[in-house]
Amino acid sequence: MTSETAWQELKGAxxxxxxxxxxxxxxxxxxxxxxxxxxxxxxxxxxxxPESEAELQRVLSECRARRLPVTFRAAGTSLSGQALTxxxxxxxxxxxxxxxxxxxxxxIRLQPGVIGARANQLLAPFGRKIGPDPASIASCMIGGIAAxxxxxxxxxTAQNSYRTVRDLRVILADGSLLDTADPDSVSAFRASHxxxxxxxxxxxEQAQGNPALAxxxxxxxxxxxxxxxxxxxxxxxxxxxxxxxxxxxxxEGTLGFISTITYDTVVDEPEKAAALAFFPDMGATxxxxxxxxxxPVSAVELMDRAALRSVQDQPGMPDALGRLPExxxxxxxxxxxxxxxxxxxxxxxxxxxxxxxxxxxxxxxTRDPATYALYWKxxxxxxxxxxxxxxxxxxxxxxxxxxxxxxxDEGVLALTETFHRHGYRDAILFGHALEGNLxxxxxxxxxxxxxxxxxxxxxxxxxxxxxxxxxxxxxxxxGTGRNMAPYVELEWGPEAYELMWEIKALFDPDNLLNPEVxxxxxxxxxxxxxxxxPEADPLVDKCIECGFCEAVCPSRDLTLTPRQRIVIAxxxxxxxxxxxxxxxxxxxxxxxxxxxxxxAGDETCAADGxxxxxxxxxxxxxxxxxxxxxxxxxxxxxIARRIGRHFSGATRLARGGLNAAGVARSLLGTxxxxxxxxxxxxxxxxxxxxxxxxxxRSAPIRVLAQSxxxxxxxxxxxxxxxxxTRIFGADHQDxxxxxxxxxxxxxxxxxxxxxxxxxxxxxLCCGMAFRSKGQFEEASHKGxxxxxxxxxxxxxxxxxxxxxxxxxxxxMQEYLDERLEMLEPVSxxxxxxxxxxxxxxxxxxxxxxxxxxxxxxxxxDKFVGLARACARDxxxxxEITCCGFAGDKGFNTPELNASALAGLAEQVAxxxxxxxxxxxxxxxxxxHGGIPYRSILSLLDRASRAS
Numbered sequence: 001m002t003s004e005t006a007w008q009e010l011k012g013a014x015x016x017x018x019x020x021x022x023x024x025x026x027x028x029x030x031x032x033x034x035x036x037x038x039x040x041x042x043x044x045x046x047x048x049x050p051e052s053e054a055e056l057q058r059v060l061s062e063c064r065a066r067r068l069p070v071t072f073r074a075a076g077t078s079l080s081g082q083a084l085t086x087x088x089x090x091x092x093x094x095x096x097x098x099x100x101x102x103x104x105x106x107x108i109r110l111q112p113g114v115i116g117a118r119a120n121q122l123l124a125p126f127g128r129k130i131g132p133d134p135a136s137i138a139s140c141m142i143g144g145i146a147a148x149x150x151x152x153x154x155x156x157t158a159q160n161s162y163r164t165v166r167d168l169r170v171i172l173a174d175g176s177l178l179d180t181a182d183p184d185s186v187s188a189f190r191a192s193h194x195x196x197x198x199x200x201x202x203x204x205e206q207a208q209g210n211p212a213l214a215x216x217x218x219x220x221x222x223x224x225x226x227x228x229x230x231x232x233x234x235x236x237x238x239x240x241x242x243x244x245x246x247x248x249x250x251x252e253g254t255l256g257f258i259s260t261i262t263y264d265t266v267v268d269e270p271e272k273a274a275a276l277a278f279f280p281d282m283g284a285t286x287x288x289x290x291x292x293x294x295x296p297v298s299a300v301e302l303m304d305r306a307a308l309r310s311v312q313d314q315p316g317m318p319d320a321l322g323r324l325p326e327x328x329x330x331x332x333x334x335x336x337x338x339x340x341x342x343x344x345x346x347x348x349x350x351x352x353x354x355x356x357x358x359x360x361x362x363x364x365x366t367r368d369p370a371t372y373a374l375y376w377k378x379x380x381x382x383x384x385x386x387x388x389x390x391x392x393x394x395x396x397x398x399x400x401x402x403x404x405x406x407x408x409d410e411g412v413l414a415l416t417e418t419f420h421r422h423g424y425r426d427a428i429l430f431g432h433a434l435e436g437n438l439x440x441x442x443x444x445x446x447x448x449x450x451x452x453x454x455x456x457x458x459x460x461x462x463x464x465x466x467x468x469x470x471x472x473x474x475x476x477x478x479g480t481g482r483n484m485a486p487y488v489e490l491e492w493g494p495e496a497y498e499l500m501w502e503i504k505a506l507f508d509p510d511n512l513l514n515p516e517v518x519x520x521x522x523x524x525x526x527x528x529x530x531x532x533x534p535e536a537d538p539l540v541d542k543c544i545e546c547g548f549c550e551a552v553c554p555s556r557d558l559t560l561t562p563r564q565r566i567v568i569a570x571x572x573x574x575x576x577x578x579x580x581x582x583x584x585x586x587x588x589x590x591x592x593x594x595x596x597x598x599x600a601g602d603e604t605c606a607a608d609g610x611x612x613x614x615x616x617x618x619x620x621x622x623x624x625x626x627x628x629x630x631x632x633x634x635x636x637x638x639i640a641r642r643i644g645r646h647f648s649g650a651t652r653l654a655r656g657g658l659n660a661a662g663v664a665r666s667l668l669g670t671x672x673x674x675x676x677x678x679x680x681x682x683x684x685x686x687x688x689x690x691x692x693x694x695x696x697r698s699a700p701i702r703v704l705a706q707s708x709x710x711x712x713x714x715x716x717x718x719x720x721x722x723x724x725t726r727i728f729g730a731d732h733q734d735x736x737x738x739x740x741x742x743x744x745x746x747x748x749x750x751x752x753x754x755x756x757x758x759x760x761x762x763x764l765c766c767g768m769a770f771r772s773k774g775q776f777e778e779a780s781h782k783g784x785x786x787x788x789x790x791x792x793x794x795x796x797x798x799x800x801x802x803x804x805x806x807x808x809x810x811x812m813q814e815y816l817d818e819r820l821e822m823l824e825p826v827s828x829x830x831x832x833x834x835x836x837x838x839x840x841x842x843x844x845x846x847x848x849x850x851x852x853x854x855x856x857x858x859x860x861d862k863f864v865g866l867a868r869a870c871a872r873d874x875x876x877x878x879e880i881t882c883c884g885f886a887g888d889k890g891f892n893t894p895e896l897n898a899s900a901l902a903g904l905a906e907q908v909a910x911x912x913x914x915x916x917x918x919x920x921x922x923x924x925x926x927x928h929g930g931i932p933y934r935s936i937l938s939l940l941d942r943a944s945r946a947s
Contacts (some may be wrong), residue, residue: 002087006066007045011086013062014048022049027589028596031571032564033091036076036083037546039395039444040482041531044071044089051095053259057175060257063088064512066172071514072253074112074143077136077547079398080481082148082517084529090257092143094557094902097777098189101126102262107166109262112143114462115551118879120268132158134477135380138614139548146261148479149226149250153379154299154334156435157224159266162232162249169260172246173508176472180245181262189241195242199506203499204243207234213495219692220492223402224435224476227467228488228518229500247503252479253514255507269298269336271343273367274375275350276359277331285329288357291434292333293405295353296346299334301379302433304412310385310428313379318374320361328360331433332379335365343367367765382430383441384616387544390443392535396544397444397455401466402476411470417438419463422458437476446530456527459487469490481536482529485520536573539624540566542617549611549621554884554900559600562611562621568597569624602628605898606886607772608852620888629774640775644782647723649763654727655698662697662732689891692928699729699739704757706745714754717832718793719744722805723765724919731923734932740804740919744825748802751836756792766803768811772887780815787816797821802828804935806917807887810853825917825937826854830862834869837944845873845937847907847914849925852882854917866936867915870943877907885924901928915939 024030025049034044050056063070066684071085074092085647088581105126110119116137120129132145144150151160176193179185190197208214210855214235221232233246248258279285285302292300305328312321324330335350337343347365354363356649366372387396403411412429415438419427424442431438445451466472467490474491475484489497504511516525535541560568575582576592579803582590607622633640643650657818665673670693677691697794704721725740738746748755758764764786767779794801797819803809809824816822823832848867852858867874884890886898905928914933916922922933 001070002045002066005821007640008066010062010066011046014059017058018050018055020049022051024046024049026590026596028568028600029560030089032560032567032600033073034089035545035564036073036081036480037079037082037529037544038084038483039397039446039530040081040084040906042084042086042529044085045087047089047091049091049093051093053169053171053738056171056257056259057177057399059088059090060173060175062170064175064510067510067512067757069515070407071517072143072147072257072472074141074147075136075139075547075646076552077140078144078481079400079478080475080483082479082481082514083144084482085514093142096143097258102646105265107264109260110142111260112141112146112258115140115879116140116142116145119263121878123265124268126265127268127270129268130263131155131164131249132161133638135383136546136548139546139551142261143258144542145881146249146253147260149230150479151224151432151477153301153432155430157221162230162246162261163264164264165245165249165261166249166264168245168258170244170256172256172257173510173513177259178241178244179260180241186537188242196506197244199502200234200240200243200247201238202319203502204234204238207231208238208501210495216493216496219471220473223404223473224432225402225439225473226477226479227473227475227484227491227496228480229255229503231492231496231499234499236316239291241808250479252481252640254504254518255513265609265879267338271337271340271367272372273335273343273347273364273365274372275333275335275365276318276335276378277354277377278320279329279331280325280358282329282412283359283409285331286412286433288331288354289408290405291353291357292331292350293434296335297333297350297434298336299332300433301332301334302429302431302438303330303332303379303382304416304429305329305408306426307428307430308378309391311381314381314385316374317378319344321378325416326362332375333363333365341832344772349736357522359419379430379530379659381616382428383439384544386426386428386441386443388542390542391445393447393533394443394445395533397442399440399636400478401438401440401462401463402473403436403438403466403470404472407470408433408436409604411436411466411472413440414465414470415462419458422454422461424458427758435476436472439597447532452527452530456524457794458569459526462485463490480584482517482520483526484525485516485518486525488519511642517805532570532574532575532579535571536566536570537624537627539627540569540619540621543615543619544617546616548614548616549619551612551879552610552881554606554608554610554882554886555604555896557902558896558899559604562615565605565621565625566619568593568601572597575638601625602941603893606852606882606884606889606896606900608882608886609856610852610882613744613856626774629772630776631774633774636773637775637777640770640773641781642766644770644778647765647782648760651723651727651762655701658695658698658727658729661691665732676700689888690894692890692894692923694731694923694926696731697725697729699741701726701741702739703739703745704761711754714752716756717748718756718758718790718799718801719748720758720790720801720803721761722803722808722919723769724808725804726762728919728923731926731932734913734926734934736913736932736934736938738938740935740937743935743941744802744804747833747937747944748942750941750946751833752946756793756799758789760789764789766808766811768808769813769887771811781814786812787820789816790820794820800828800832802915804857804937805919806851806857807853810857813857824854824857824859825935826859826863826866827857829937829940830866832945833940834866836947837940838947839869839940839944841869842871842939842943844871844912845875845910846871847875847877847882847929847931847933848874849880849914849916849933850938851918851921851923853917863917863936867939870939875908875911877904880904880907883921883924885921889922897924898928901925904928905930913939
């Protein structure tokens, strides 16, 4: 047990080089940041966020001096418990996202904080991609991909990190740095660490000199295999540097820290087709798989009948899924080519291979992007399908094994029988068939008596079956972690297992790097520190804590992510449920969590719903936050009601405030105004809003008083300016001096539309401003008012309705009468304005911000397409998702907006202007982008003329 003094000394020593805000030890954030996607829980004592190699070396040095274990953490999407600790957790932040394209895309150098999908985005212009393609690639980071030797659906064993790594920068347990791409670094390392390299070379000679062991190692890596260390490095290489480089791949942070990896990239063939082939039984499915091993396919994904049944009732699924007989199975066959002719030849080759194998339907390939995407949606939806229907309080376990492909049918049958024999009849089976790699997914509880023992009995039998009887892999691609550490020796045998311990001792003699991961002498490690998943709220109880939501959350670098908000909500619910059984320590902890959650969980949540677009089970964590706001906002209901009943006056007051701010700005100047606002906000305890230099003029509401043209031949459209565009006009510094309302009316007139304005327009509001603050009753009231007026104005839905603000449109689509055709600027401009206008693209480089609401409405492609129709060069800043302005949070919680838009200015520096479809978002984008942001309708208006 480490003394409290040692922890205080560690934090004090680290504070000399790392700011206090990056040394985290409070109850809320240690629990939140220490949670990963596995079914284990350990709470770190200290979370450290070093932003450079030098800082990380200092952390390792100080921890080593006090013999404190350290665990490295990337995105935390790992499933086997390898990113957990109750000691020091090193978490990657913004300082680890650098990248460089090498050799015209033939290679790419990446820091560990880069998200996998971002790497492929960078390589796309070169027709290349990284080899690994895990299902979590849109969320997981390069550090985790390399440290787990993650593979995926098209990667196989030929394109994983082990096979495609070119070079590494590695920091070892003693703080030393090796850059394998730098001859000077290699030479220095040979001099300083000759004993380590000699030890590795000795182990290689030992392995290569033992024919039986060498053959066993080669056999194991013909399969997908992430169980234990990469012993194939001992038979593939003789030089210590090369052995070290390849041992780091898949070492799960137990041998060192990969600070940079250079990948040799692979071809990303642009032409794609897929077929969903149905077979009468698993035997025929496996025979087809073996035959396809020799075919020119990119992926072959196996799905059993239970797996298909789990998704067959979801929207958009093919009718054929529901008609399949019991015992049937399917293969998703993916074929790719560099051009249409090559793709066609490969599809025909696959058809020839399948001749003579019975199928339930004719195998037909599709090149249609929508159908292709649907097929992959079926495959990728299998894991969450189980998570969505599991009993509350249970977790979802995914076991990841590999059989020799020639024995796949036997292995499937034996494994299925094993699961059924232990009572796991809800398990579904799917996997990467070409590699014999199968995933079994099943719900598992640990709270009821006998459940832990049942799980242990299952795992013991699975390990014996796969690892010994079939000579397969117990972990094909998810990493050993804690989950399979007790079984490594069973799979590999004593001789190979001792080699692994020798490797660990050479790199980490004090056993301080991620101890108990990969190697453990504890036979029940996989049954300890199991994660509680208590009932918290029906809105989020189906969360499986996978972390897929985190990459799109605007507060991810500031406070908490959606997953982390749910983790804390669950812990508070668990402590509350203890009631009288709660100890004094529990009560103190609950109070601290509630207090800290108000800012970290509530005030800094944009509640934008983007998390639901990435969540496997569709959870919108913003709904949970709004419910919490609703519970706390009861005392403010009267004020909300008065504002709602006098909404026109409230907007007039807001415009008056903008005019007053404009006068003060002209008198004081921007710098003095900013200082005065910051000081006043600080004195108020952050209750006063923060003035922004991008705060615009007030909107000229008088423009809505124009009379209709009365032209009976004109097509009619109802125009609803949102309350935001009725308040906020043009930016003070922008060349575009018209308000959104003026631009919209001019554009509609140019396109030949007759504009209908709803009655009492100044009083109308969609209710989102109230709903976002938890004032659901007033939000519903304003929604009913608006619904009534829009039905009248549109003649019960006869005419489309254009709202000039995207988030408001989404709100109305969700809550108003289905007869109303609600369109926001992008969809209306793309579908209704472009066909009526003559557009000449401007010779400008412009930026586009796709708002969170546009993403949720599926308008991202239309948004970019519209911009490209109007400008020659369009920039869509990478990794900028929601701007975090969130209505008024840009004024009241400005740090959220600043954090969400960090890095925007660099990406749009050479753009003339930016365009979006939400006036409040544009205020924050203007401030942090350094260029004016306007409505996308302004760009269309500038680039078009009447046809």
